[in-house]
Amino acid sequence: MDNSSPLTEALFYILLAVRTPNHGYGIIQDINEMTGGRVVLGPGTLYGAINSMLTKGWISLFSEDKESRKKKEYLLTKIGREIFEKEVNRLNELVENAKKMDKGR
Amino acid sequence: MLKFKLYYDKDAEEVWLREMSLKGWAFKKFFLGFYTFEPCEPGEYNYQIDLLDNWSGNKSDYASFMEDLGVEVIDQWWRWVYLRKKAADGPFEMYTDAESKIYLYKKIINFFKIFLVIEAICFFMELTATIRIGNFIFGIFTLLLGVISLAILNVVWKCKWKIEQLSNEKK
Numbered sequence: 001m002d003n004s005s006p007l008t009e010a011l012f013y014i015l016l017a018v019r020t021p022n023h024g025y026g027i028i029q030d031i032n033e034m035t036g037g038r039v040v041l042g043p044g045t046l047y048g049a050i051n052s053m054l055t056k057g058w059i060s061l062f063s064e065d066k067e068s069r070k071k072k073e074y075l076l077t078k079i080g081r082e083i084f085e086k087e088v089n090r091l092n093e094l095v096e097n098a099k100k101m102d103k104g105r
Numbered sequence: 106m107l108k109f110k111l112y113y114d115k116d117a118e119e120v121w122l123r124e125m126s127l128k129g130w131a132f133k134k135f136f137l138g139f140y141t142f143e144p145c146e147p148g149e150y151n152y153q154i155d156l157l158d159n160w161s162g163n164k165s166d167y168a169s170f171m172e173d174l175g176v177e178v179i180d181q182w183w184r185w186v187y188l189r190k191k192a193a194d195g196p197f198e199m200y201t202d203a204e205s206k207i208y209l210y211k212k213i214i215n216f217f218k219i220f221l222v223i224e225a226i227c228f229f230m231e232l233t234a235t236i237r238i239g240n241f242i243f244g245i246f247t248l249l250l251g252v253i254s255l256a257i258l259n260v261v262w263k264c265k266w267k268i269e270q271l272s273n274e275k276k
Contacts, residue, residue: 008204024173043174043188044155044199047167048208071173 007087010041010049014059015084021062021073024050050074058083106130106142113260115154115185115213122152122187135180135187150189151197156212157184184216203271210264210271217260224254 007015017030028041041049053059058080062073076084112118122132131145132152153176157167167186168178175194179187190197200206228250235243 008202010202010205024170025175028174040201042198042201042205043171043176044153044209045201045205046174047170048205072170 006090007083009039010045011053012084012087013039014041014046014049014053015076015080018059018074018076018080021075023071023073027074053080108140108142109138110140111138113217113256114263115156119152119154126150126152126192132187132189133179135182148192151192153188153190153197153199155186155188155199156209156216157186158212159184203275207268207271210268214261214264217257217264221254221257221261224250224257228254 013031013034014027016034017027022030024043024046028046031039031041050059054061054074056079057077059074060077062075110121112121125132125142126145127148129144129147130142131150132140133143134141157164164181171178171188176188176190176197179189181187188199200209228247231243231247231250234240235247
C-alpha cells in the first residue's frame with residue numbers, strides 16, 4: 001500500500017489508538033469502544049497491521065515488559081501522525097463536499 | 106481420540122474442529138493428517154487456522170502476541186498454525202476485514218503454488234516413464250500424482266474465488 005492511498009478503517013483506528021502507548025489488547029478494546037462495537041479487529045488482522053506499520057515506521061515499539069509477560073506497547077511516530085493527519089484532511093474534504101447534497105447548487 | 110482426515114481447505118477444517126468441539130472433543134495435535142483430540146466441555150473452544158509469513162520467522166513473538174489476546178497457539182505444522190480461543194471469551198475470527206482476508210488467501214495460494222509446480226513436474230516425469238516402460242506400478246503413481254495435482258489446483262481455484270468475492274464486497 002503506498003502512502004497516498006486512503007487508509008483502511010483498521011489502520012486508521014489503530015493509529016488513533018496508539019496516540020498514547022497501547023498494547024494489542026488495549027488497541028482492540030479502544031477501537032471497540034470508539035466505534036460502539038462496530039469495528040472489532042481480529043487478532044490476525046491486528047498482528048498483520050501492526051507489523052506492516054512497524055516496518056513502514058508509522059508506529060514504533062514503546063516498551064516491552066520483560067519481567068512478567070512479553071506485553072509489547074506501541075506508539076505513534078511522527079511519520080504516522082503525518083499519515084493520519086493527511087487522511088483526516090481527505091476525510092474532511094469528503095464531508096465538506098457532502099454538504100452540497102442538501103444545499104442544492 | 107485419534108482421527109485421520111485430509112484437508113486442503115482450511116476454512117472447512119476450522120468448521121470441522123468446531124463441530125468436534127461441540128461434540129466434546131478438543132483438538133490437541135496434528136501430524137500428517139492425524140488429529141489428536143482430548144475430552145472437553147461441549148463447545149468449549151473455537152478454532153482458527155493461520156498461515157505464517159515464513160516458517161523460521163518470529164514464532165515466539167506471534168505466540169505471545171496471540172496469548173495477550175486470549176488466543177492459544179495449540180500446534181504448528183510447517184507454516185500452518187492451529188489456534189483456539191475459549192468460546193466464553195467471545196467470538197473468534199482471526200481476520201475481520203476484506204483487506205487482511207485477501208492477504209491471507211493470497212499467501213495460501215503462493216504456498217500451494219510451489220507444491221503445484223513440484224507435483225506437476227513429478228506427474229509428467231512419471232507419465233513419460235509409464236509410457237516408455239509400460240509398467241503397471243508407474244501407472245498407479247502417475248494416477249496418484251495426477252489426483253494430488255488436481256486437488257492442489259482445486260485449492261488455488263477456491264482461494265482465487267474467495268479473493269474475488271471479497272474484492273466485490275469491498276466495492
